[in-house]
Amino acid sequence: MEDKVDRRVQRTRQLLSEAIQALILEQGYDATTVLEITERANLGRATFYLHYKDKEDLLLSTLEGVFDDLVRRLEASSSKNWRLISQGAIDLAFEHAAEHADLYRIIFSGHGAWSISKRIRDYIASYAHKVIEKAQAEAGIVPRLPAEVPANYIAASLLGMIAWWLERDMPIPAEEMAETFRLLNFQGTAQFLGIEAPGEQLLLQEDQAN
Amino acid sequence: MEDKVDRRVQRTRQLLSEAIQALILEQGYDATTVLEITERANLGRATFYLHYKDKEDLLLSTLEGVFDDLVRRLEASSSKNWRLISQGAIDLAFEHAAEHADLYRIIFSGHGAWSISKRIRDYIASYAHKVIEKAQAEAGIVPRLPAEVPANYIAASLLGMIAWWLERDMPIPAEEMAETFRLLNFQGTAQFLGIEAPGEQLLLQEDQAN
DNA sequence: CAATTATTAAACACAGTGTATATTATTCTA
DNA sequence: TAGAATAATATACACTGTGTTTAATAATTG
Incomplete structure (x- = not known):
């Protein structure tokens, strides 16, 4: 499609992108200088400076790519059934994180990547928002809280x-993490405490130790 | 107790602490310089430089104080009953955040305060860990996941x-947020979707819209 | 009051930033 | 493949902020 970009530009941007990633993982964001990156x-x-305003600009445009990839894959996996959507989205999230573990580590390591981290969170929230409203409409539920x-x-x-999970170097496979997350998120943590949740009368069957 | 600290030192540290907080809230962490702080x-x-190594050192020691306060209050509220403990801890967390909203905003705004943010998270996690194990032992539950x-x-x-909540300028009172959190966390989100949670056969009664 | 300790301004070397310029190298395209 | 267009380069420059040192001054302590 967009083959009009000069090869030298592509090469330069690619190299800078790789360099900043490696250096941040080695020394952290603050310790990394523009000179080191270009070296x-x-x-x-x-x-x-022909390509980026500053260090942050380069980092953001690097992470932007990964974020766009996630969005693209989420949109692509859209189906009519919201149950499958939410199921698939959670799988996808863990897969994607595993695939780009280094970049995610940079994002979560806080420095410099905060705006990206926030955008990812907001995107996921708005995605979840849509799913919740669809599900509630379908089930005829009167929402107890704003979605x-x-x-x-x-x-x-x-x-x-x-x-x-990434901090612990992914000790559990992605699918299992996704399953665990669904368990905790859909069912709540009460099941681990052997209690009925407070505030609402909701009966939980609990596993009995034998 | 520790009255041995020179008044001038106390005054200086206090002033620097206040100055960096105000400036970060006004301009962000990166934009704030040591010169501006001292001015x-x-x-x-x-x-x-007689008191702090650099900007980060000052910020961390400022936030440290608030964190210690939270820990002190959590330890103080300890009771024998773990249900009350977890209930009270959640209330306390929201109260404390509301009370020190500005500082929490700095912490959550990412920059510079990442190590503090991580320490708070780890502390809460270890606190929850203890509560979970106590609860499980008491109820004779066989844990399905490592705590x-x-x-x-x-x-x-x-x-x-x-x-x-802080980002949205606390549109909901703290007690209500705590209650909402308990609802979501103990019971899970399934109740909002009108489904039984996947993976486990667990029956949830759902509110029927009338 | 005298001794101690803190604050201060000033000057310094230094590291990193971002820009400008003239030259060289690469690539595009016709 | 030659010529036009564009990109990369080394170098130099002004600038901002850092962190340290020094010797003089001020405040606190006992």
Whole structure:
């Protein structure tokens, strides 16, 4: 499609992108300088400023790509059935994180990537928002809370689980994590405490130790 | 107790602490310089380095205080009954965030405060870990997951809800947020979707719209 | 009051940033 | 494949902010 971009530009951007990723993982965001990035990429420092405003600009445009990829795959997996949608989206989230683990680590490591992290969270929340409303309409449920609240709860807990999982170097396979997350998120944590949840009268069957 | 600290030192640290908070809220962490901090505090720039290594050092020691306060209050509210403990801890978390909203905003705004944010999360997770194990032992439940997983799930979702709540300028009172969090966290989100949760055969009674 | 300790301004070397320029190298395209 | 267009480069420059040192001054302590 867009073959009009000069090869040199493609090459330069690619090299800078790779260099900043490697350096951030090695030394952290703050410790990484533009000079180091261009040295690692084997480019002149002035070249950097031909393409990016500053370090953050380069990092954001690097992460942007991964985020777009996630969005594309989520939209592509859309089906009519919202149950399958939410099921698939959760699978996809963990798969995608595993696939781009290094970049996700940069995102979750906080520095510099905060705006991206927030955008991902907001995107997931709005995605969850849609699913919730669709499901509620279908089931004829009268919402007890504005959908925004559970939507953000879902986004925060999902990202939190992914962050924790990556920090621990993914000790559990992605599918299992997705399953575990569904268990915790749909059913709640009460099942682990052997209690009925407070506030609402909801009966939970609990496993009995034998 | 520790009255041995020179008044001038107390005053200087206090002023620097206040100055950096105000400036970060006004301009963000990165944009704030040591010179600006000392000007705002009406102190010489050299004085800064008599007390702190750098900007981050000052910020961390500022936030440390708030974190210690939270921990102290959590330990103080300890009772024998773990149900009350977890109930009270959640209330306390939202109250404390509301009370120190500005500082929490700095923490959640990512920059510079990441290590504090992580420490708070880890502390909450270990707190939840203890509660889960106590509850499981008491109820004779055979854990289906290592307690670390639900513990981190709880920590992430709690902090996520607090962050969201502060970002939206606390549109809901703290007690209500705590109640909402308990609802979502203990019972899960399935109740909002009108489904039984997947993976496990667990019967949920759902509200029927009339 | 005298001793101690904190604050201060000033000057310094330094690291990193972002821009401008003239030259060289690569690529596009006709 | 030659010529036009564009990209990369080295170098130099001004600038901002950092962190340290020094010697003089001020505040606190006992």
